[in-house]
Amino acid sequence: MAPSHRFSSHPLLRKLDSICTLSDEEKAALLAMPMQVVDLRSHQDIVREGDRPSRSCLLLEGFTCFFKMTGEGRRQIMAFGFPGDIPDLLSLHLDVLDNSLSTITPCKVGFIGHETLRDLCSRFPQIASAFWRDTLIDASIFREWMLNIGQREAYSRLAHLLCEFIVRSQAIGLGHDGTYYAPMTQGELGDAMGISTVHANRVLQGLRGAGLISWRGTQLTVLDWDGLKSAGDFDPTYLHLREQTESLSSLRGPGA
Amino acid sequence: MAPSHRFSSHPLLRKLDSICTLSDEEKAALLAMPMQVVDLRSHQDIVREGDRPSRSCLLLEGFTCFFKMTGEGRRQIMAFGFPGDIPDLLSLHLDVLDNSLSTITPCKVGFIGHETLRDLCSRFPQIASAFWRDTLIDASIFREWMLNIGQREAYSRLAHLLCEFIVRSQAIGLGHDGTYYAPMTQGELGDAMGISTVHANRVLQGLRGAGLISWRGTQLTVLDWDGLKSAGDFDPTYLHLREQTESLSSLRGPGA
DNA sequence: CGGATCGTTGAGTTGTATCAAGACGGGTGG
């Protein structure tokens, strides 16, 4: 029953397995992609707004953030990148990048040339569909963040963000016993939610005080999953995961 | 010099012309798509959150909005749909819809079956790329709205929204002499910016008082384009239009 | 051990929400 066959250990396939179905031939083709593997320190730029990259970046290990700055120098984080993600896949069809991408932890990334990706898409239409679908899911997450930032108050907003973080971690096999690796600082949390660092701190203490989570260092532990979900008005539909029920039920076990 | 050949009158081609290049053969194939044309009244749902549509909706005439509701009943508008847009193209690769789509004016729409679209994409890779690119531009706009909602104050936020509305209108040939058809109510404006109707009204009067725009009924007139752009911290890069300079210079003419 | 980054707390300020009520305007029915 466990989906552990010879491919499942690679982060890209874990990620793609969580959102679509691919044949072994297609998976083999993905693993055969030539890529330039690079190790990066934390808080280092990968690509910057205004660049015209000819390759995209597959995140093999670590976490990234995708963000954009206001003219007044305020930063909005648009997305967090998890292992297996290709955070700048959009540059395949968008010549000039309108966002920057940085690491938030030390990362191992693989740069894949756009010709390689285009060739793969034309030879394997299912892979093209999977990549397109992946960018559509990213867009769906952007919309949910817009709803979150525009319409929910900060307390609920943070609860929602953490729910998403947990479900996405779970989907690619990260986290044990209701505890997850959460490397973001409170400043990054604030920039992702459109609130100040100070307020992020206060709201976080609200969640702690309500007994929903504990968060020490980079260890985030869910103490009351149902409570967190309802505080965050969270419905995972927008993540468009396969087997949602399975990953969620395995969550409720250790959480409750 | 004018790009008016036999295809340019159709809204879909005007839209696609603004973001990519297609051959005459591809354009002919697009125009030959079978579609079910329907007239809709204003403020009518087209598809709802939770639907599993087997077709997408090409907007031939009128304006739509794409939105999502909070558990507490607050609405966030994610995007406005212009003539030529396919606001729910994403349903081609996302089984269950996580947003609702409604008209905001009377509309003429053409429903196109997903098999038709898939067939077209497999026969004409350039069309597949154009559609994929279109959804990526939508995502880019979502990100800019996140930045707008999360990091800019209401006055600047509204100025930015109007700048985008004007440039997008301009890109598909709507508007004359700095005047544009803007059918949104102040309530819809507020829901798009994450502020209340009352505050949308006050901020709008701020823009009027600063001499940047006039807006009576559905007629929005730009009085000071450079002023509006700088109030909104607006840079159109994220719209990924072809020939940006051309459409913007023609704007400055009647505007100033 | 010193310095930098991150987390935490307090006090005062400001942007925006809510509630309420009136004015305007366009459509419909008597």
Next chain:
DNA sequence: CCACCCGTCTTGATACAACTCAACGATCCG
């Protein structure tokens, strides 16, 4: 054709969520 009605726009008063500024404590790392 007028009267009415409903949705939208507008304005005022009050309340609150979140911001800024500032300072201090806790870590971590070199």
